[in-house]
Amino acid sequence: MSPLRVQAGGLGADQIQQIQLGGKMSDLRISSRGRVDHARPVRFSFDGKSYEGRQGDTVASALLANGVHLVGRSFKYHRPRGIVTAGSEEPNALIGTSRGPGQFEPNTRATMQEVYDGLTTESQNKWPSLKFDVGAINDRLYMLFSAGFYYKTFMWPKSFWDKVYEPFIRRAAGLGRSPTELDPDHYASRYLHCDVLIVGSGPAGLAAALTSARTGASVVVVDEQSEMGGTLLSEPSPMIEDKSAWVWLASALDELAGLPNVRLMNRTTAIGYYHQNMVGLCQKLTDHLSEVPADAPRERLWRVRAGQVILAQGAIERPMVFDGNDRPGVMMAGAAQTFLNRFGVKVGDRPVILTSHDSAWHTAFDLADAGCKVAAIVDTRTDIPPALMQAAMSRQIEVLTGHTATATGGRSRVKSIRVNPVRGGTVGTARTISCDAVLMCGGWTPSLHLFSHTKGSLEWDAKAKAYLPGHKTEAVHIAGAGRGLWGIAAALEDGAKAGADALRDLGRKAGPATYAVTGDRTGTGITQKELPTDRNPSSARAFVDFQNDVTAKDIRLAVREGMRSIEHVKRYTTNGMATDQGKLSNMNGLTIASDALGKDIPQVGLTTFRPPYTPTTFGALAGYHKGSHFEVTRKTPIDSWATENGAAFEPVALWRRAWYFPKSGEDMHKAVSRECRATRASLGIFDASTLGKIEVSGPDAVEFMNRMYTNPWAKLSPGKCRYGLLLGEDGFIRDDGVIGRIRDDLFHVTTTTGGAARVLNMMEDYLQTEWPDLQVWLTSTTEEWATIAINGPNARKLLAPLVERQDMSDAAFPHMSVAECTVAGFPSRLFRISFTGELGFEVNVPARHGRALWEKLMAAGKPYDICPYGTETMHVLRAEKGYIIIGQDTDGTVTPEDAGIGWAIGKSKPDFVGKRSLARPDIVAKGRKQLVGLLTENPKDVLVEGAQIVLDPKQAKPMKMIGHVTSAYWSEALGRSIAMAVVEGGFDRMGDTLHIPTADGGSQAAKVTGCVFYDPAGDRLKVE
Amino acid sequence: MLLIHCPYCVDTLPELEFAYAGEAHIARPANPMSQSDEEWRDFLFIRSNPRGLHAERWRHIHGCGRFFNALRDTVSDKFSVTYKAGRPRPDLEKAVQVPK
């Protein structure tokens, strides 16, 4: 079938109607109404077409003012969809916004995005165009996509998975398109502490704020909207304290803004409510600006710790569930009221009201008063308050009580609604009313998402037909519509009470606050399952969840197919699982599921709301942690020299370390080979400053060292040092390093670079909690010292002339010595040790002198062709000697015996950390993996670190793996490759040939050897 | 993010300053070498893992540096009490109502 022949979406007549409506823009905008600035027109674009809005408009209100209802395609069926709400709960009107390169954002709610000059927006889920969309074929195939379709449709044949099903699911699973460029925006974060945090600035929130703030308590009020006021912005007519609602609102906000203890934050969403009254806020700072100041963050994430939290988030209007309720132009009655009163926009000229609640009647009256021809008020109830009936009659609005809605007409815009009387449970004869908007209200759901984050319980209130807050786990108060209270007077009174309660809990006393309200529009209503119909209900497209395209039929099908728990119904149908988290759909879904199950609503239960309240950008969560600031990068005092001298760097724990120092034209292999040759031939210099250093000090220091490390320390005299090995209590190697005894009561302990903090924590743990009787103190000196390693046959010749207060002769300062002296005039702790097998020294100087010492050594080393080397050469040189690297050759399951360093264990010591475990049955068992050397048959083959080892490379897959390569290098000194590996029973396999399968399907053969490849007698350490 | 009362600082501070350190009141045997394999296994690996109040160790690692003990509810995450290392576990089971 040619795509051009697919009949889908709105074409022809609808398109013409669209254009006509577009031409009537001035009729839909009422300059005498709304809070937008009618004197300040703003131009923006939607799907490439330019539109005019007003300063203060949202994209939704501006599009509606231009007669545009069709703004997107639905997720699953690609059905045409329009604007449903006027707030952040919007399920349909998700658009892409572009503010510049890399500043594309999908799934922005058109009802929240403010227009500004130059804003570019686009619709989503359509191809090739919004009005003509090929994907709408799904709508014709909807039987395939019913509840659980993922589980049913994609079952077989297996071969379809890779080529057909997975690509389909992936394409279908996304809403909008992801941006591909780097996000150039800044994001910020802030901590904030206050006495009272108030979420929501409607009448309840404002009353709570006034009551709290007047006592001097620090108060923060947040609202996700661009301006504060909540429902008052949509309800200008009531009088509060003898002022019109908007005049009262302005005076209340003025008073709050004038108080130094109050912070008012608009465009700020409370996204999550965490333990102990920590509330996460996302503040939007620039998305409404056409000119963004330099360095301005786009969004700021606030972590607020509040003494008391007051949730005054109001209620969300519930849709009616009936066939065709998703047609563009079918929207919430409260939204239409907001568009009219706050934005000065009529959503249509000839609306029909479909309701089960009094509130929508007032929408009808406001629209009629604004010049709309309200075609009818259709109420499912039969018992209507006489005052409402009278008010409708006086406006000559037809009223149909006890009626149901059974269909809508039109394609990309509603043109009619089909309604039927219901008498005694029987649906009567249909009648079609032509209209250009259907404004529905199925009651109101208290907005308790944040309360739900705290695991506060929600309890069903049969009278309010709603879940209301029950047991609280935090210092929180809920005010207004969140408690099922309706009307401005009730909200103000309840807000003031919540404020007073919060202050009481803070130990403060609030003054009394009462508010006289006239013209309040209180009301009641009922809630219900999908509306009854005279047609075949199984072909009805009565949507419950607009964003995930879930219908009433899907929910009933899920129950028929055995889903009993609401959690299962939710997952099977995906009801409430879209980005709006079911703000509109959860209660309708629950009502229908409970009807299908034949249970009461509270017996079926609720699903859980989780943060964030509305979709939040990754940028806001990342904050300052992006680019070079993504994570801490620790640099040594010598890092700047390495940078200036062209070093390549590698990350080691949080540090960056010089990896190698390539000369011009050298690759890594050539540079490392040269560094290795130079060090073994004459002299190498290495920045070892990242090694962890711990000062262990106190009368019991030697006893402490004996208990912590495997080695014996009592006989180590001051001025000597020793290799120390640290185990966990489980007997496995945790860390190692050279430890010098500076005084009887003072040890200079070194640790691995990555292990410094961990080792200090472990030492503190034993000291504080197991051996508090020991008089020992631990201090980290990692960063007090810069450490420079000098290795090579000429190391002493370089250092001796620079050292004062220490005889550098082999006799006076033999291998494994430590001294406090001066080097090149700097106070120093000098170690004679070697991690290369060459004559070696490590010079520690106060960190500020690190670079100066390095430069002096480089200058003094010129006659010896001194060669700076990096971590890669260090690794090669140590591997040639079989010295292990903790965390590379060990992995937390290697004992000292496994690693071949059993000699480091003080066997006569009665106890040390891990000693008992060395006798555990599994640790003394045969067949443990042991660290051995590997020499490849082909000396040019350098094995891959991490490669698995097998006995027979020809065995069937999966092969039995007996170990893996831990270290592998080209050894310049030996002119061949070397490797270390852990191998099952490795010590008993000396001389055996093992095989290392390669990624290309081949394998490399290698012979098992000992780990010391170079200078096994250790003669090179003994240079006189 | 929790607030944690450090019994050494006598101050209630953000969780970020603290590090968890496993179950409390598991003393290292005075003479490990005299332990049977089973006893030593239990000391190393066997933990109570309760639903409800759990005695556990924390360290004020980015503060005063002290290890201390706490009773915390593993269902609600919340701390009931913190106390200095070496002190016995407070008897809170009867006093504290664990929320459902």
Add this chain to the structure above:
Amino acid sequence: MNAPVKSFAAVSVAVLPPVARLNLRIAPADLDTASATFGLPLPGKIGQGQAKGDRAAWCLGPDEWLLHAPEVEQAAIVADFAAVRALTPHSLTVISDREFTIAITGPSAQELLSVACPLDLLRMAPGTAKRTLFDSAQVVLIRDSDDAFRIEVWRSFFPHVSELLDIALREFACGL
């Protein structure tokens, strides 16, 4: 709290010159000896500080004090403590080079710190100090007055903290 910060003038950030910085660990029972040796009464409660002349001390843990003194006095202080070590065991470790000190001053100093400091600084009295986190770096935060703070941060974490403060300063200057 409503007053927006309009300019750099509201807060300034500077790196301070080096100081003799020592970490003293001693049993609280021996505090008098330490006080006599250092020449000022060491505070006994975690967080408290004490200053005399150009020497200062803050209690950071139950047996831990941070000492500050002019650089030229460092060797003498080390020698004075060494002289009492035999009778009064303790640990005195020079950490002058371990850390850098950043001064944050001005009416908006507290708010600037709130970009990465989780503490409620309203509860932190002038003259006190505490070890805490600034973003992911461990620091010692000293409050000298309502409008003046110092951050002592390990040398290798300094660039991270300092760059973050720079970003925050620019953010404050833009007024949003």
